[in-house]
Structure formats: C-alpha cells, structure tokens
Amino acid sequence: MPSTNPKSTPAPRPGTPLTVLVDAEFARDLTVLMRTGMGAAQAVGEAVNIVAGAYANAWQTGRIPAGVAPKIVGFDIAPPSTARNESPCAAQGCKRSVTQPVRGRPRRYCSPACRVRAHRSRKVTER
Numbered sequence: 168m169p170s171t172n173p174k175s176t177p178a179p180r181p182g183t184p185l186t187v188l189v190d191a192e193f194a195r196d197l198t199v200l201m202r203t204g205m206g207a208a209q210a211v212g213e214a215v216n217i218v219a220g221a222y223a224n225a226w227q228t229g230r231i232p233a234g235v236a237p238k239i240v241g242f243d244i245a246p247p248s249t250a251r252n253e254s255p256c257a258a259q260g261c262k263r264s265v266t267q268p269v270r271g272r273p274r275r276y277c278s279p280a281c282r283v284r285a286h287r288s289r290k291v292t293e294r
C-alpha cells in the first residue's frame with residue numbers, strides 16, 4: 168500500500184520481534200481479547216489486522232486520502248457459526264443434518280420419520 172504520509176516509517180519485517188510497553192488501558196484491552204483463549208501476540212495481531220483492514224478499505228474506496236488515519240466509528244460482528252450446533256442425521260441413508268437444541272438431550276435424527284425408520288430397521292435386524 169503506497170503511502171502519501173511523509174512521516175511514515177517502514178513496518179518491521181516478518182520474523183522481527185516487536186516490543187511494546189503495556190500500559191493500563193492496553194492491559195485491559197488485552198484482557199478482553201485474551202478471554203477468547205488467544206495469546207497476547209495473537210490478540211495484538213488480530214486487533215492490528217482489523218484496524219489495518221478498515222484503513223486499507225477507507226483508502227481504496229477513496230473515502231480518506233491514503234496515508235491519513237481514518238476515524239473508525241463502528242464495525243460489524245458476524246453471527247456465530249451454526250456449524251457446531253449441527254450434526255449429521257443418524258438414520259441410514261439420510262444426508263440431512265440435525266440442528267441440536269441449546270439445552271436437553273442431543274437429537275440423533277433430523278425428523279420423526281427418520282427416527283421411526285431407524286427404529287424399524289433396528290427391530291428387523293434384532294430378530
């Protein structure tokens with residue numbers, strides 16, 4: 168990304184260790200991010216990635232002149248993935264997925280029809 172800001176300095180090269188003084192506000196912010204299980208370095212990388220994406224977008228779209236820091240006034244959060252709340256239907260030959268309830272016993276079948284079909288096929292094989 169070419170910069171028009173004459174005060175800009177080159178970024179450290181990949182693999183270069185970076186030392187940052189942690190003040191009280193930085194420590195609080197790191198505490199929030201690290202509650203997700205990330206380490207401090209990963210949290211810093213994640214935060215820099217988000218801000219850099221906002222800057223790059225502001226410059227690419229021409230909303231802010233390149234090299235000028237935009238004021239970030241908001242951001243979006245994607246809804247949590249539903250993938251972990253789904254599992255494949257246990258009925259033989261069924262390709263549908265089962266949406267698991269938030270509470271209670273996990274569901275094995277996608278529908279009453281699949282549950283009954285699986286029960287009938289078990290009864291046949293048990294004889």
Ligand SMILES: [Zn+2]
Pocket residue numbers: 256257258261262263276277278281
């Ligand atoms: Zn099914």
